[in-house]
Amino acid sequence: MTVRTTLTKWVSTLVAFLLVMSFTLGTSAQTLVWPGDINNNGQVSKVDILYWAVARGDNGPERDDTGTNWDSYEPAADWDEDYLSGLNYSQADADGRGKIANNDRNAIRDNYMLTHGTVTPDVFMVGDPNTDPTLLLVAQNPNVYPGETVTFDIFLGDSQFPVDHFFGIVFTINFESDYVAQNTGDPWSPDAGEVDLLSNTWLNGSGSSKSRSYQYLREDDGALDVAFLRNDLGQNSGSGQVAEFSVILEDIVFLDDVNTCFTIDEIKLIDDNMVEYPVASSTECITIMSNSQALTTQNTGLVPSEDVASADDKRGETEETKGALEDVEVIMPETDIEEESIRVKLYPNPSAEWMQIDFGSAAENVEQITIYNQWGVVLRQLDIAENSQQLIDIANLPSGNYYLHINGKSGRKSVMQFSKAAN
Numbered sequence: 001m002t003v004r005t006t007l008t009k010w011v012s013t014l015v016a017f018l019l020v021m022s023f024t025l026g027t028s029a030q031t032l033v034w035p036g037d038i039n040n041n042g043q044v045s046k047v048d049i050l051y052w053a054v055a056r057g058d059n060g061p062e063r064d065d066t067g068t069n070w071d072s073y074e075p076a077a078d079w080d081e082d083y084l085s086g087l088n089y090s091q092a093d094a095d096g097r098g099k100i101a102n103n104d105r106n107a108i109r110d111n112y113m114l115t116h117g118t119v120t121p122d123v124f125m126v127g128d129p130n131t132d133p134t135l136l137l138v139a140q141n142p143n144v145y146p147g148e149t150v151t152f153d154i155f156l157g158d159s160q161f162p163v164d165h166f167f168g169i170v171f172t173i174n175f176e177s178d179y180v181a182q183n184t185g186d187p188w189s190p191d192a193g194e195v196d197l198l199s200n201t202w203l204n205g206s207g208s209s210k211s212r213s214y215q216y217l218r219e220d221d222g223a224l225d226v227a228f229l230r231n232d233l234g235q236n237s238g239s240g241q242v243a244e245f246s247v248i249l250e251d252i253v254f255l256d257d258v259n260t261c262f263t264i265d266e267i268k269l270i271d272d273n274m275v276e277y278p279v280a281s282s283t284e285c286i287t288i289m290s291n292s293q294a295l296t297t298q299n300t301g302l303v304p305s306e307d308v309a310s311a312d313d314k315r316g317e318t319e320e321t322k323g324a325l326e327d328v329e330v331i332m333p334e335t336d337i338e339e340e341s342i343r344v345k346l347y348p349n350p351s352a353e354w355m356q357i358d359f360g361s362a363a364e365n366v367e368q369i370t371i372y373n374q375w376g377v378v379l380r381q382l383d384i385a386e387n388s389q390q391l392i393d394i395a396n397l398p399s400g401n402y403y404l405h406i407n408g409k410s411g412r413k414s415v416m417q418f419s420k421a422a423n
């Protein structure tokens with residue numbers, strides 16, 4: 001039968017191919033070492049942390065060339081142990097000094113996300129919440145205002161589906177980066193969003209259940225990579241809350257309530273032999289509530305965003321400038337920064353091409369200006385170098401209403417609205 005013959009040929013070709021592949025992969029002497037990319041998939045990522053942890057403490061031959069620069073190194077002679085995938089433990093010796101130690105973990109840190117050659121994406125099992133433990137994200141306070149901190153409880157497994165074989169787990173928490181505050185810390189100890197491993201839990205107790213955690217904030221991707229690892233080789237089991245995740249929301253203006261979701265995915269849970277067990281992912285959504293009542297509704301309002309009452313008081317003063325499209329003048333309340341009142345001009349408004357801000361004598365008190373669209377998304381941020389005038393090119397913005405935040409050096413924030421006319 002023709003079909004079967006063809007199929008048989010295909011299968012035998014495939015088997016031959018797989019044999020060649022497995023021989024190639026199994027011959028670790030030919031696998032160059034890229035420090036930190038332990039599983040040799042072309043990129044240093046959270047999965048390599050698991051490979052490091054499983055091999056930690058092992059010893060073997062040193063490399064001729066030691067070092068952790070992002071480059072390829074000729075591998076050492078094979079170590080005694082292999083990973084289940086067939087890769088030799090010598091791949092985990094990032095610095096080539098003959099022991100899997102903290103310095104090799106530091107190579108993962110230093111080379112994190114770097115790539116070489118063609119990247120073969122890491123593969124993650126996808127768990128089923130009806131049969132597997134879930135890595136569950138639950139917001140403690142699902143209704144929050146811009147600028148506030150949202151805290152989530154993180155649970156791993158429950159009494160119905162506990163975790164039976166825990167040595168380590170890595171996962172990623174994904175979020176909409178526009179809604180999260182800018183990170184000012186090291187991405188390995190981020191302040192905009194961080195996971196704290198709780199103590200006295202089944203996963204992080206005393207003795208052999210003591211664990212450690214690592215995290216790396218990929219700010220532009222809106223992603224936090226997280227690893228929990230037992231300090232000691234071995235396994236334990238359990239279920240329940242293991243950590244908290246806190247994230248600081250961007251302090252911007254939302255005209256309407258906004259729903260935004262946080263999703264855990266790319267989960268890899270392993271035992272101390274690197275056998276992987278499925279864990280179900282989860283998503284938790286929160287509502288960022290509108291703070292637009294802190295804005296004046298007129299097109300000429302420059303008010304401290306936190307001082308609504310005085311905004312109303314001052315609206316009368318700016319009334320006469322309403323509709324003066326080529327020169328809008330706004331006045332900050334006299335009770336504002338220091339003693340003197342500050343006058344700022346924004347013109348022309350509306351405009352299709354550009355706008356000028358005249359800070360006048362206020363320039364020395366202004367640090368930064370930020371343009372937001374009506375959904376509160378940051379479009380542009382400019383540092384003000386004490387120039388009394390600032391020209392802003394707005395030709396590329398879609399027509400509509402925008403907000404200009406003026407951040408004072410004293411930490412004071414003020415908001416102006418402007419309109420972009422059609423080009």
Ligand SMILES: [Ca+2]
Pocket residue numbers: 036037038039040041042043044045047048
């Ligand atoms: Ca890798």
Ligand SMILES: [Ca+2]
Pocket residue numbers: 092093094095096097098099100101103104
């Ligand atoms: Ca080493």
